[in-house]
Amino acid sequence: MKPIVVLGSGLAGYTLVRELRKLNSEIPITVVSKDSGDYYSKPTLSNAFAQNKSPESLVLTPAAAMAAQQQFTLLANTEVRAIHRAERRLDTTAGPIEYDKLVLAIGADPIRIPLQGDADVLSVNDLADYARFRDRLKSAQSVAIMGGGLIGCEFANDLALAGYKVSVIDPGPYPIAGLLPEQAGRQLLEPLQNMGVSWHFGNAAQVVHASGQSFQLTLTDQTIVSADVVLSAVGLRPRIQLAKEAGLSVNRGISVDEKLQSSDQAIFALGDCAEINGQTMPYVLPIMHAARALAKTLNGQEAAVAFPYMPVVVKTPAHPIAVLPVPRDAAGSWEVLEQGQGVKMGFFNPQKEMIGFALTGEYAKERSEMTARCKAKS
């Protein structure tokens, strides 16, 4: 019997394997990973530094233990060169692999903004990146972060907590503008400023010059920011190349339906690489739900994923935030419900039903209660 082959050993790939094994202990599974296959949780990478966590200590389960517990064959440090769909065969650096069903859980690449000068810009997208980043920080005192979104702000909080002088540069108007209404996003400004973070909104780095051990960034408004380390956190681009070359239908991500099925019936995608009915959802909760549904389908009980309301938690302990984002094109408006040490906001549709929220500071802990309020009205 040909195996179910899972490409990728991140949260998406391994959660799927775990869920599938709960349903079926017999079915052969092969996991192909371009790295070691050690299991770690990617969300911890942006708040591990202040806790002085070594890359090794972030590994929750080593690859060999994972393979033994979940009974799969692991091909670590293996790159997939091509998918031959007609023969259901992969061409890899470890030789050909045949599959019965193929699951693409290959993640996303960090988006890099083109810069003039001698840019030596880091991004932290996996455990190996984290190791490099941590190494570079050893001799550093200051960090410039390009990107003031969720990940950029989490890093800013973590690094400021660890004693670094942090500058955040973002062309947008305020922190986490992609998810939060302005009044909520602005709540983050002062608490992080008090920790020594300097904000540069409405600004982009144009030129980076090396000067000795550090860098000088010239911003669009001609401000000069100096930093020993430059970190880019401007977003992720789903990895679609392999799928595209195999002739699968792709858009921003690998296009799949609510069964996580691609344009080829034997190929599925989930996690950061997937675009589910037009939506990319690179967060923990959607991945858990998608993995559970796909495990059922692969076990022969076809299942569509139904996403409940899934709040996103921003790991900024200086001013905690929880948000239930609303689609960009949603009709309605944000309203302030309460204001104190932070702000509690709801997004109301034209029928006056709450379909999203943003909770900051003291209100962040009301996440479950607010999610329940949204559920009750839907």
Place this chain on the structure above:
Amino acid sequence: MKVWQCVVCGFIYNEAEGLPSEGIAPGTAWADIPADWACPDCGVAKSDFEMVEI
């Protein structure tokens, strides 16, 4: 008293210590934590992730 770990983010829950900041008293068994409780680190609901005994 047992210690549990969130398989998604590695968060540790120690029954002996509880989680006073979340209103969970020391000595609270994992089984007694409400089903709508969510992992304080990654936000995954109790019912939505496994805790493994370590």
